Amino acid sequence: AQSVAQPEDQVNVAEGNPLTVKCTYSVSGNPYLFWYVQYPNRGLQFLLKYITGDNLVKGSYGFEAEFNKSQTSFHLKKPSALVSDSALYFCAVRLNSGYSTLTFGKGTMLLVSP
Amino acid sequence: GAVVSQHPSRVICKSGTSVKIECRSLDFQATTMFWYRQFPKQSLMLMATSNEGSKATYEQGVEKDKFLINHASLTLSTLTVTSAHPEDSSFYICSASVGTGGRNEQFFGPGTRLTVL
Numbered sequence: 001a002q003s004v005a006q007p008e009d010q011v012n013v014a015e016g017n018p019l020t021v022k023c024t025y026s027v028s029g030n031p032y033l034f035w036y037v038q039y040p041n042r043g044l045q046f047l048l049k050y051i052t053g054d055n056l057v058k059g060s061y062g063f064e065a066e067f068n069k070s071q072t073s074f075h076l077k078k079p080s081a082l083v084s085d086s087a088l089y090f091c092a093v094r095l096n097s098g099y100s101t102l103t104f105g106k107g108t109m110l111l112v113s114p
Numbered sequence: 115g116a117v118v119s120q121h122p123s124r125v126i127c128k129s130g131t132s133v134k135i136e137c138r139s140l141d142f143q144a145t146t147m148f149w150y151r152q153f154p155k156q157s158l159m160l161m162a163t164s165n166e167g168s169k170a171t172y173e174q175g176v177e178k179d180k181f182l183i184n185h186a187s188l189t190l191s192t193l194t195v196t197s198a199h200p201e202d203s204s205f206y207i208c209s210a211s212v213g214t215g216g217r218n219e220q221f222f223g224p225g226t227r228l229t230v231l
Contacts, residue, residue, distance in 0.1 A: 036222070043207050043224040044158070090157065101148070102220060106157045
């Protein structure tokens, strides 16, 4: 079985400050890891993914995430938050071999204040 | 990039009626399509997985006769909510998968907001 934990329901940060949205995962094998963002009444937009290679993954809109195998984490980060980054963020995992469906975390609401 | 569309984006219906939601991959052929349901402020819950020309595989707890899935072609899957009731009100999101094996990628549609009165 695979699972994703996003321990924070909400993260508050001031515009211009760095932000971190936490994600840890559990999977029986090597993972593919994803971050998605969802704006109100919209579908999911892909931000970035880790497949293999460099542990630091850079994605859309200035976001990045670091894969840490020993801590089974894949935290999302951005050096300087924008008010427009305010949205719901989902971390997801699937196995990197064979056929496996995506398992999503419960989501973290990011609120960036002006 | 790969684009997935859903129609309608929003639907309001009376209790007891059936509603069909379409999911299309616009610029690629999807080997597999997925249907998710999302309740307010909650995560996406996988309802079913469908492959073109074969029966959908439903997740535990999802009623097959309630949520009919047809995957007629490599670019179109439909979800029909039969005899809808207010508790079926939700945000339904589809995704389409490209590729096979471990490297297949999913692309998500914009979602359909269903409100059953």
